[in-house]
Amino acid sequence: MDRLPLHHDLYLIAHGQAGKLLIHPASMALGLAGAALLELALDGRVAVARGRVAASVPAADDGDAFAGDLLALVAGEPGDVRTPIKKAAGDAYERTRETLTDSGVLRRTTRRVMGVLPTTRYEPADIASVVRASSGARSAVEGWRQPDARCAALCGLVAVLRLEEELYLDQPSGQLVGRLREISRESSREVAELVGVVEGLIGEAAVAVYR
Amino acid sequence: MRTQQSIEQFGYRQELHRGVGLADLVFYGLVFMVPIAPFAIFGLVYAESGGMPVLAYLVGMIALLFTASSYAQMVKAFPLSGSVYNYAGRGIAPPVGFLTGWMVLLDYILVPSLLYLVASIAMNDVIPAVPVWAWVIGFVAVNTTINLRGIRMTIRLTRVMIVGALVVLALFLLVGVWALLQGKGRGFSLAPLFNGDTFSWPIVFAAVSVAVLSFLGFDGISMLVEESTGGSEQVGRAMRLALVLAGVLFITQVWVAALLVPDPDGLLTSRSDTAFYDAAAVAGGEWLxxxxxxxTALFWGLANTLVAQVAVSRLLYAMARDRQLPAFLAxxxxxxxxxxxxxxxxxxxSVGLGIWMSLRDDGVGVLxxxxxxxxxxxxxxxxxxxxxHYTLRGRSGAWWSHLAAPLIGMAILILVVINANVLAQVLGLIWLALGALALLVLYLLGRRPVLGGVPADRF
Structure with a gap:
């Protein structure tokens, strides 16, 4: 089975089995946008260095509209790496969810709370997709497999988004986060830098005057 | 574009969405200052000023207009959303920025305690059966829950709160002026502005040292510089406008209240925390x-604490991120x-200090x-x-805004500090000494203060 884009994996890890988002939407959106940019960087389509980003290839339709638009954003406005992440975060959540629903990974369900108020949830159609999404990070932490750059990026994002409990590993939280960060740091310079940028943006969002 | 380039020059990029206009900047400043702020400290200002609270507020407004002018200059030079910590660090030197941040931390970190205490005293005045300390715990519990849930002031909520406060103020003024016309209180008089029997400059400056509390928060507008539609120019204008508006509101309400005080001589010695509510009762009865x-309880205890919490969190976050405070705060x-x-x-x-101060008669005054x-x-x-930054380093020829205005503003503030409460002076000096010690420790640990864009080896 084809591997899902990094931001799709992150989306699945950040939701419970009933489709409930486990972290703040602002943090999630920044994480998803950061994950998409990380994927572009690891594919060699953008170059990131010392806080700057530039497109290495022209924007093209490769199937993932969100990543394509992010690439176009970088191509149109190269410069500070934080700018495209902030801009893309605006609709990152809805677009990722929509793509996962269209591809059948998520299933839209509507229920009525107390039989009256309708609520919509997007649940995983198959729990195996969630297990697959986090399996790389689990293997890396347990030392079963050498993590590649993509896996290291996911580990870093899971650490800064404090989703370590969703890996269901029998380790103390602090120790697990430390190991995830270590894997991310020991990977490529781009991974370490972009994960740090996402963490900084999450901090700034938390102390913003107005949301 | 110029602002954007300026921000980049200091190692940052504009990230926040620019969408806050002049009116909303002014409203934000007013929520921070609280349009009905004198309700809570009226008795204290009345007593300190020898019965001339209007003069105290007038001098306070003038002093802080000079401060707003200096803020406007520094926001123009460094258009970053930060506090005076940022401007002193960049304008003079990072170690000075650290010590300034340390001093302003005393303001920011104690403000929530005062807000809770004042709100609790107000509620205790309404329901005396519940002691002040219990109200303090209640307010802190409610606000901590709200803050930890991530609930923030929104632009719309800011407007609603301002309108609510102005409605209450208008009600008090209408009923108060009507009561004075009916012969209640002492009738119209210039005594709250100037009273030759009690006037002396040390008394006025001592009173200003308390009255300026009502104006604190106008500087919070500078936090929105990156979101301002008009950039740093608009932020400077908003600060001045908010200060003048607040000054007019404060002066009007304390003038009316001073004329309605039931026992003026007694208030000069009692420094009652509920003097304003007593004056309101004279004007309109128990309902007013x-x-x-x-x-007061709602505005100080809920609205203002929301913005104050964001302000102190931002300062702690910024200083911790720059490794000038423990990392866990970032x-x-x-x-x-x-x-x-x-x-x-x-x-x-806030719980500790609020309860301690609630047990002291002069708790509000000390805080x-x-x-x-x-x-x-x-x-x-x-x-x-x-x-x-401007005159010595930049050789600026704008002598009024870059030399004379800051010198005048500084002179007034120094007079206010000299005439302030002795306990506050002693504790302020102790706090400054602790800051110097912390700075020394940072140097010894090899973590000398550095701000983005300011090289460490320059100092």
Whole structure:
């Protein structure tokens, strides 16, 4: 089975089995946008260095509209790496969810709370997709497999988004986060830098005057 | 575009969405200052000023208009959303920025305690059966829950709160003026502005050292510079406008209240925390006392604490991120997108200090003086930053805005600090000494203060 884009994996890890988002939407959106940019960087389509980003290839339709638009954003406005992440975060959540629903990974369900108020949830159609999404990070932490750059990026994002409990590993939280960060740091310079940028943006969002 | 380039020059990029106009900047400043702020400290200002609270507020407004002018200059030079910590660090030197941030921290970190205490005293005036300390715990519990859940002031909520406060104020003024016309109180008089029997400059400056508390928060507007539609120019204009508007509102309400005080001579010695509500009761009866008390509790205890919490969290976060405070203060809760550690620290401090001060007769006075001391010292350094950055380093020829205005503003503030409460002066000096010690420790640990864009080896 084809591997899902990094931001799709992150989306699945950040939701419970009933489709409930486990972290703040602002943090999630920044994480998803950061994950998409990380994927572009690891594919060699953008170059990131010392806080700057530039497109290495022209924007093209490769199937993932969100990543394509992010690439176009970088191509149109190269410069500070934080700018495209902030801009893309605006609709990152809805677009990722929509793509996962269209591809059948998520299933839209509507229920009525107390039989009256309708609520919509997007649940995983198959729990195996969630297990697959986090399996790389689990293997890396347990030392079963050498993590590649993509896996290291996911580990870093899971650490800064404090989703370590969703890996269901029998380790103390602090120790697990430390190991995830270590894997991310020991990977490529781009991974370490972009994960740090996402963490900084999450901090700034938390102390913003107005949301 | 110029602002954007300027931000980049200091190692940052404009990230925040530019969408806050002049009116909303002014409203934000007013929520921070609280349009009905004198309700809570009227008795104290009345007593300190020898029955001339209007003069105290007038001098306070003039002093802070000079401060606003210096803020406007520094925001123009460094269009970053920060506090005086940023401007002193960049305008003079990072170690000075650290010490200024340390002093303004005294203001920011104590403000929530004062807000809770004042709100609790107001509620105790309405329901005396519940002691002040119990109200303090209740307010801190409610606010901590709200803050940890990530609930913030929105632009719309800011407008609603301002309208609510102005409605209560208008009600008090209408009923108060009507009562004076009916012969209640002492009738119209210039005594609250100037009373030859009690006037002396030390008395006026001592009163200003308390009255300026009502104006603190106008500087919070500078936090929105990156979101301002008109950039740094608009922020400077908004600060001046908010100060003048607040000054007019403060002067009007304390003038009316001073004429309605039931026992003026007694208030000069009692420094009652409920003097304003007593004056409201003289004007309109117990219902107006209740309305003004509850409005104070809601505005100080809920609305203002929301913005104050964000302000202190931002300062703690910025200083911790620059490795000038312990790193745990820069950690945030991803689940709720809030600076949870900073919130818990401020809440714990607020409970402890709030309960302690609620057991002291002069609790509001001591907290106010300490807060004002921190802010006044930081504002003095802000004026110095303008002179150093523009006149000494930049060789600016704009002698009024870059030399004379900061010097005048600084002189007034120094007089206010000299005449402030002695306990506040002593505690302020102790706090400054602790800051110097912390700075020394940072140097010994090899973590000399550095700000983005300012090289460490320059100093």
């Amino acid at each position: 006392r209740g309305v003004t008390s509850i409005a 950690r945030v809760s991803v689940r709720h997108s809030v600076p949870a550690n900073a919130i818990m620290l401020v809440s714990a401090l 106010s003086s300490l807060i004002n001391m921190g802010a006044m010292v930081a504002f003095v350094v802000l004026h110095v930053s303008v002179i150093v």
